[in-house]
Each structure stands twice: as structure tokens, then as C-alpha cells.
Amino acid sequence: MSTNQFTSQSRGQYESKAYSAMGPTSLLVPTSISRREPGDNDIKIDILFCGICHSDLHQVRNEWSAMPTVYPCVPGHEIIGRVTNVGSQVTKFKPGDLAAVGCLVDSDGNCPHCQAGLEQFCSQMTLTYNSPDAHLGGVTYGGYSDSIVVKEHFVLRVPSNLDLAAAAPLLCAGITTYSPMRHWGVTKGRKVGVVGLGGLGHMAVKFAHALEAHVVVFTTSLNKKVDAHRLGADEVVVSQNNEDMKRHASTFDFIIDTVSAEHDVNALLQLLRPDGTLTLVGAPDRPHAVSAMALLFNRRNLSGSLIGGIAETQEMLDFCSKHNITADVEVIPIQKVNEAYERLARGDVKYRFTIDMASLKSQ
Amino acid sequence: MSTNQFTSQSRGQYESKAYSAMGPTSLLVPTSISRREPGDNDIKIDILFCGICHSDLHQVRNEWSAMPTVYPCVPGHEIIGRVTNVGSQVTKFKPGDLAAVGCLVDSDGNCPHCQAGLEQFCSQMTLTYNSPDAHLGGVTYGGYSDSIVVKEHFVLRVPSNLDLAAAAPLLCAGITTYSPMRHWGVTKGRKVGVVGLGGLGHMAVKFAHALEAHVVVFTTSLNKKVDAHRLGADEVVVSQNNEDMKRHASTFDFIIDTVSAEHDVNALLQLLRPDGTLTLVGAPDRPHAVSAMALLFNRRNLSGSLIGGIAETQEMLDFCSKHNITADVEVIPIQKVNEAYERLARGDVKYRFTIDMASLKSQ
Numbered sequence: 001m002s003t004n005q006f007t008s009q010s011r012g013q014y015e016s017k018a019y020s021a022m023g024p025t026s027l028l029v030p031t032s033i034s035r036r037e038p039g040d041n042d043i044k045i046d047i048l049f050c051g052i053c054h055s056d057l058h059q060v061r062n063e064w065s066a067m068p069t070v071y072p073c074v075p076g077h078e079i080i081g082r083v084t085n086v087g088s089q090v091t092k093f094k095p096g097d098l099a100a101v102g103c104l105v106d107s108d109g110n111c112p113h114c115q116a117g118l119e120q121f122c123s124q125m126t127l128t129y130n131s132p133d134a135h136l137g138g139v140t141y142g143g144y145s146d147s148i149v150v151k152e153h154f155v156l157r158v159p160s161n162l163d164l165a166a167a168a169p170l171l172c173a174g175i176t177t178y179s180p181m182r183h184w185g186v187t188k189g190r191k192v193g194v195v196g197l198g199g200l201g202h203m204a205v206k207f208a209h210a211l212e213a214h215v216v217v218f219t220t221s222l223n224k225k226v227d228a229h230r231l232g233a234d235e236v237v238v239s240q241n242n243e244d245m246k247r248h249a250s251t252f253d254f255i256i257d258t259v260s261a262e263h264d265v266n267a268l269l270q271l272l273r274p275d276g277t278l279t280l281v282g283a284p285d286r287p288h289a290v291s292a293m294a295l296l297f298n299r300r301n302l303s304g305s306l307i308g309g310i311a312e313t314q315e316m317l318d319f320c321s322k323h324n325i326t327a328d329v330e331v332i333p334i335q336k337v338n339e340a341y342e343r344l345a346r347g348d349v350k351y352r353f354t355i356d357m358a359s360l361k362s363q
Numbered sequence: 364m365s366t367n368q369f370t371s372q373s374r375g376q377y378e379s380k381a382y383s384a385m386g387p388t389s390l391l392v393p394t395s396i397s398r399r400e401p402g403d404n405d406i407k408i409d410i411l412f413c414g415i416c417h418s419d420l421h422q423v424r425n426e427w428s429a430m431p432t433v434y435p436c437v438p439g440h441e442i443i444g445r446v447t448n449v450g451s452q453v454t455k456f457k458p459g460d461l462a463a464v465g466c467l468v469d470s471d472g473n474c475p476h477c478q479a480g481l482e483q484f485c486s487q488m489t490l491t492y493n494s495p496d497a498h499l500g501g502v503t504y505g506g507y508s509d510s511i512v513v514k515e516h517f518v519l520r521v522p523s524n525l526d527l528a529a530a531a532p533l534l535c536a537g538i539t540t541y542s543p544m545r546h547w548g549v550t551k552g553r554k555v556g557v558v559g560l561g562g563l564g565h566m567a568v569k570f571a572h573a574l575e576a577h578v579v580v581f582t583t584s585l586n587k588k589v590d591a592h593r594l595g596a597d598e599v600v601v602s603q604n605n606e607d608m609k610r611h612a613s614t615f616d617f618i619i620d621t622v623s624a625e626h627d628v629n630a631l632l633q634l635l636r637p638d639g640t641l642t643l644v645g646a647p648d649r650p651h652a653v654s655a656m657a658l659l660f661n662r663r664n665l666s667g668s669l670i671g672g673i674a675e676t677q678e679m680l681d682f683c684s685k686h687n688i689t690a691d692v693e694v695i696p697i698q699k700v701n702e703a704y705e706r707l708a709r710g711d712v713k714y715r716f717t718i719d720m721a722s723l724k725s726q
Contacts, residue, residue, distance in 0.1 A: 113637060183662070274481065281659070287652035287653050288653045288654075289650035289653075290651045290652075291651075292646040292647060293429065293667075295666055296667035296669045297667070298484060299546070299666065299667060299668050299669070300666065301664050302653070302658065302666070303658055304655060304656075304657075304658025304660070304662060305662050306659045
């Protein structure tokens with residue numbers, strides 16, 4: 001234990017209720033975790049709702065070789081709650097305010113990326129869970145808990161007109177789909193494709209529609225057609241239908257691909273007009289087979305995107321407030337989290353689970 | 364034969380000496396081809412030099428399934444010559460002027476791409492060879508010939524300070540490497556990678572150096588180190604050296620990948636900083652295996668690029684004039700073209716072949 005950690009610890013800790021996994025094949029079970037008492041720049045939040053993200057499941061099951069899981073693991077990075085305490089230097093929040101926390105809880109603050117509001121690129125960034133915890137040692141613990149303490153800069157304001165349970169997934173599914181659309185210039189009249197209609201895809205459709213793009217949903221079956229239109233799609237294309245795919249060749253400005261299963265990205269690249277971009281936000285286990293020719297013709301781009309910076313996350317929440325956008329959620333008590341993981345793994349949710357954290361408090 | 368073609372043909376034709384292939388396994392042999400007499404907007408050019416591009420070899424051997432070769436095939440799209448006749452509507456050229464022709468000889472002129480000076484994206488564009496010839500029927504014939512007739516808009520001015528033989532490859536190898544650097548913002552102080560040091564790569568090094576970037580050449584062997592530095596590289600990295608590759612991780616603004624052989628693009632993607640771009644200008648036969656994760660982190664881009672528009676090609680020639688840039692060429696008589704193809708196929712040229720067309724005229 002370093003001196004630095006001791007100093008931080010000397011501020012004091014408290015115990016917080018949580019659900020954690022003890023190993024890659026363990027169920028999530030009730031536990032108690034240590035949180036730091038808020039420092040001068042910290043905000044303590046009473047967690048009301050926490051969305052369940054597919055990342056939670058991957059991390060709990062230790063499915064990412066690049067980010068091995070440290071157990072016990074308390075997942076959750078789609079956090080909505082109410083401020084209970086603030087440190088002496090906190091200026092933007094007071095007890096009683098609504099507050100949200102997404103995927104990031106710290107970064108170095110000084111690097112060019114942080115200075116540009118792109119904390120997601122900071123080499124020193126701290127993820128909300130499973131990242132080294134500079135205050136208490138070990139790793140950070142996420143939002144499947146009754147409270148959390150976070151540095152003010154990483155706490156978002158929650159517009160008061162949003163349904164809180166349905167707003168929780170905005171903190172990851174929302175920003176993950178909103179950010180690349182803004183980055184690649186989705187605006188009125190642009191032709192935008194959304195590949196896959198799950199947790200990420202359904203948010204992408206809502207955002208693209210609100211941005212007044214012409215929205216085309218690509219799906220593997222027509223079962224989702226009615227829902228796609230309800231969410232804001234102008235057209236629905238079954239991606240196995242070669243005739244339909246041909247009809248759309250070289251016409252899209254932007255396509256967001258939310259699919260994590262293996263699939264043919266070349267067929268999607270062919271749909272892009274000159275200088276069009278296909279952005280991946282899902283990551284299949286195996287590499288995509290990408291035809292260089294599909295990129296050379298029309299000077300097409302294949303890019304990736306992961307969450308967004310803090311300023312843009314706030315912008316997204318404010319955009320949601322203005323356009324009355326939230327996720328379509330199924331609210332569950334935390335006691336059903338393991339069942340929800342099973343259903344999530346087989347795609348059986350429309351479109352995100354949110355945990356009502358009152359269920360943890362009363363446990 | 365359509366009425367339209369008859370009308371065009373009624374302008375008259377003349378015979379031009381050329382070298383053509385009669386089939387995918389045939390050698391290039393002397394022949395005579397029909398050219399149209401110049402129309403009102405046309406320029407007739409006496410060809411002095413024609414570069415040999417790897418595309419010539421692919422097309423002659425019918426190696427592109429998407430663009431089947433029509434025989435006889437007269438390749439060549441790196442053309443430098445002197446104007447001999449101009450049509451009545453031609454304003455920018457007069458007999459005696461130097462002139463150049465690249466990969467394009469026509470487009471519809473009215474579509475948004477043409478209007479934006481991006482003729483390479485026009486769905487009606489006519490390539491310099493093996494494209495349907497709207498004037499004479501059949502396909503267009505390229506620059507392995509003693510003359511060519513081209514619409515004024517597609518004829519470039521040749522700065523007088525450039526060596527003509529060495530300038531020929533600028534019309535394809537030059538613009539192919541210059542265009543993506545301009546498009547992706549290569550400027551002073553940017554860190555730029557060049558993968559592969561062949562015909563395209565050696566031009567990329569010269570351009571990146573002239574644009575005052577920090578230029579790093581990636582090669583498979585250190586044999587090319589001295590030459591890379593001579594051409595303008597600041598550093599040379601052997602791409603199989605994992606330690607060197609790691610040292611450069613997440614530091615590049617832009618990488619141009621000129622390699623047509625199969626290779627690992629993920630190792631290159633890892634070198635890009637946030638929002639960095641890897642542009643492919645070579646096209647391996649088999650798809651690249653691309654890790655989605657490599658793109659997601661740092662919001663990286665994988666893009667392609669193919670030649671450039673007419674205005675940008677002129678800009679490139681003027682840039683070459685200012686910075687005294689030409690290709691490193693080995694000048695051959697056309698009688699050695701088949702031998703040159705064999706050497707090109709095994710990478711035995713530093714760095715481009717240019718045919719001295721005087722050898723055809725005296726044949």
C-alpha cells in the first residue's frame with residue numbers, strides 16, 4: 001500500500017450494499033463493498049437506477065482478454081441517482097440534485113485529450129468498474145450498488161423531464177450511438193443506416209430520427225419491422241435480401257453497425273456513397289474480413305467508436321431532454337439480475353434492462 | 364452501332380501506333396489502333412513518355428474480376444506529351460504545349476461529384492483504357508501509343524521545370540498518394556507512416572516529407588533503409604520488430620499503406636492515435652482481417668483511396684513543380700515492356716518504369 005493510498009484512505013471509508021460476481025462462472029450475489037468518503041471534489045450519489053449493459057456481462061464473465069476481470073466484480077456504468085453529499089470544492093451539484101454517472105469516473109485532466117473534452121482517449125482514464133482505484137486500491141466498483149462516490153467532473157446533470165429508469169441506459173448505450181453520429185456529421189436529410197436493432201440499435205434509430213436523417217434499419221428478419229418504424233425508421237431492409245441491398249448501393253452517408261455477432265461488413269461498405277463512413281460500435285470475437293476494394297472505391301471509411309467524452313455526454317442528455325428521448329427499458333429488481341443476464345445473452349429484451357435500486361436497499 | 368456513335372465517327376479517325384495485348388497470357392506486341400480526330404473540345408497529344416503502373420499489368424492479365432479486360436488491351440495512364448492539335452473550343456492549350464493525361468479521360472460533368480471536382484466518383488467516368496469508348500465504340504486505349512486524343516477538361520498542364528520521363532508516374536502513383544494525404548490533413552509536424560517502399564510508397568515519402576510531416580517508413584527489411592532516408596524518411600521501422608512497433612503505438616496521425624501483398628493491418632491500426640487514419644491504396648487479393656477493437660479504441664479510421672480528381676491532380680503537379688518532386692524512374696524503350704512487366708511483378712524496379720515513346724515512333 002502506497003503512502004498516497006494511505007492518505008486517501010485516511011479520509012475514511014464506508015460500506016455500501018452491492019451485487020458482485022466472485023468469478024467468471026459465478027452468479028452475481030449480494031455483498032458489501034468499501035467506498036471512499038467524498039473528498040473535496042467528490043460527489044456522493046444515492047443510486048436510484050442502473051442500466052444493464054452487454055459490457056457488464058462480458059466483464060463479469062471475463063470475456064475480454066485485453067481487460068481481464070478482477071474479482072469481486074461489481075459492474076454497472078449506466079447510473080442515475082440523487083446527490084446526498086458534496087465535497088467542499090464542488091460547485092455544480094448540491095444535495096438533492098439528480099445526477100448521472102457513465103463509463104468514466106476519472107482521467108488525468110491535463111493531457112491534450114482531456115483538455116479537448118475527449119476523456120475517453122486519456123491514457124490515464126479510470127473506468128467506472130474494473131479499473132485500478134487510485135483511492136482505495138483494488139479496482140473500481142460500478143453501479144450495481146446503493147451508492148457511489150465520483151469526482152465532480154465526471155458527474156452529469158439529469159434533465160428533469162426524463163423518466164429516470166429509462167434514462168439510465170443513455171449513459172452508455174446513448175452516448176455510444178450519439179457520439180459517432182455527431183462526429184461524422186449526421187444532420188437533416190442525410191441517409192443513415194442502423195445495423196441491428198438491439199440495445200444500441202434502438203437508441204441509434206431514435207437519435208438519427210431526431211437529427212432528421214432518413215433512417216434505414218438493417219435487420220436479419222422482418223419481425224422487427226413494426227418496432228423499427230415505431231422507433232423512427234423510415235425504411236427497413238432485410239440485409240440478406242440482395243435485391244434490396246443492391247437498390248441502396250452507394251447511397252448512404254453514414255451507417256452505424258451495432259452488431260456483435262459475425263457478419264459481412266463488405267456488403268454494408270458497398271452501401272456507402274463517396275466519403276461515407278461505416279462506424280462499428282459492436283465488436284465480434286473474430287476479425288471482420290474487409291475488402292480493400294470496397295474501401296478504395298468511393299473513398300469509404302470504416303471506423304470504430306467507443307462511448308464519448310463528458311461534455312458530449314452532457315450534450316447528449318440535453319439533446320434527449322429536448323427531443324424527449326430515453327431508452328425502451330424493462331425495469332427489474334436486482335434480485336433478477338442473473339436471469340436478466342441469461343435473457344440478455346440470448347437477445348431477449350426490448351431493449352435494455354434497468355435495475356430499480358430500491359430493491360437493493362430494501363433487501 | 365448507335366446513331367450517336369456514327370455521328371462521332373463521322374468526324375473521322377486516324378491510325379496510331381501502339382503496343383497491345385491480345386489476351387491475358389499474351390505478350391504486348393506492336394499494333395495499330397484507331398483514334399478519333401479531335402472534336403471541338405478535344406486535344407491531340409503526341410505522347411513522349413508513359414509510365415508503367417502495376418494496374419497496367421493487372422488489367423493486361425485480366426486479374427480484376429470487377430473490371431474484366433476487353434482485348435486488344437492498350438494500357439497506360441501515366442501520359443506526358445506535347446499538344447499537336449486542339450479543337451475549336453479549346454482555350455487552355457495550344458499546339459506545342461506540354462500536356463499530361465492520367466487515369467480519367469471523361470465523366471458526365473454534371474453530377475454533384477463532377478461539379479465538386481471529384482470526377483473519380485462519377486458513375487459515368489471513362490478510364491483512360493479498358494472503359495467503353497463513347498466515340499468509337501469498343502474500349503478506350505491508353506498511353507502505350509504514339510498519340511492520344513482527350514477532352515480538354517481531362518488534360519493537365521505540365522510544369523516546365525519537371526523532368527518529363529520522371530514526371531509521367533505522377534499521373535497515377537503521384538496523385539494516388541498525394542490525394543489521401545491532402546484529404547486527411549497531412550501538414551507540418553504530423554506523424555505520418557508509409558507502409559511499403561515501392562512505386563507508390565516512394566512517392567508517398569517524397570510528398571509527406573515536402574508537406575513537412577515527420578515521416579516513418581515501415582518496411583519488411585532494413586535493406587531499404589538508406590534509400591528511405593534519401594527519399595525523405597525521418598525514421599525506418601521493420602514492421603516485424605515488435606519492440607519497435609510497440610514504441611510507436613498510438614502515435615501516428617496518418618498512415619498510408621501501399622502494400623498489395625497480404626499483411627497484418629491490425630498491427631498498423633494500433634499505431635494510430637485518437638482519430639488517426641490508415642488509408643489503403645493497395646488492394647490485396649484476399650480481404651484484410653480487421654479487429655473491430657483496434658478501430659473502437661482511439662476512434663480509428665480505416666479508409667481507402669483511389670487516384671484523385673482533375674483539379675487535385677493539377678494541384679499535385681504544381682506542388683511537384685514547387686518542391687521539385689518527380690518519381691525515381693528507369694526509362695525503357697517500349698520494346699522492353701514485357702521484360703519490364705516481369706521485373707515489376709517481382710518488385711525489381713526503383714521505383715517506376717517509364718517508357719520513352721520515341722522508341723515506338725522509330726520502330
